[in-house]
Amino acid sequence: MGYALAKAAQVAGAQVTLVSGPVTLAAPHGISCVMVQSAVEMHEAVMHHLEKDMVVIGCAAVADYRPETSVNQKIKKQTQDMNLTLKQNPDIIADVAADGRAALVIGFAAETENVLAYAKDKRKAKR
Numbered sequence: 001m002g003y004a005l006a007k008a009a010q011v012a013g014a015q016v017t018l019v020s021g022p023v024t025l026a027a028p029h030g031i032s033c034v035m036v037q038s039a040v041e042m043h044e045a046v047m048h049h050l051e052k053d054m055v056v057i058g059c060a061a062v063a064d065y066r067p068e069t070s071v072n073q074k075i076k077k078q079t080q081d082m083n084l085t086l087k088q089n090p091d092i093i094a095d096v097a098a099d100g101r102a103a104l105v106i107g108f109a110a111e112t113e114n115v116l117a118y119a120k121d122k123r124k125a126k127r
Contacts, residue, residue, distance in 0.1 A: 001108075002059045006031050014055070019045045021060060039063050039089040046092050053103040058093045061110055065089060094126040 006018040007028045017032045019042055027033035034049065036042045039062045050056070065086040075082075093107040107126065111118045 002057075003028060005057055005059060009055075009057075017049050019049065021062070039066060039092075043090040043092050043095065046096060047099070050096060050099060050101050052101045054101065055104045056093075056096050056102045056106070058096070058105070058107045062092065063089055091126065097127040 002018065002020065003023075003025050006016050010016045010028065010031055017034065018027060019034045019036060020027070021036055021038075021042060034045045036045050042060070042062055046056070046058075066089055068085040068087040093105060096102055097105045105126075107122070109119055109122055
């Protein structure tokens, strides 16, 4: 959906910077694309490219949590169970809205229940 929105914005005359996680899609011709691997990297890239009076559309289902620790190699099987501690990822839409430079911030939310109530709560919480 993000690639289609980026292309539609470009066709409408906008200068577009697309921040994307790993996908098999090619960046639309003429659109600046910043590729990232993680939600933390996406947050950093969005905040880095944020400019005054920009319209920001956040439509990715970025993970809400990530492992607190990570390793660069395979974890070998052990004779006991392992516990995984999760850490909350930064809230990109809330941080963009709080920053105040964007003229308009649009976010999408994937909900499975209480859709309208949760959407209203998120809109208020993220401003």
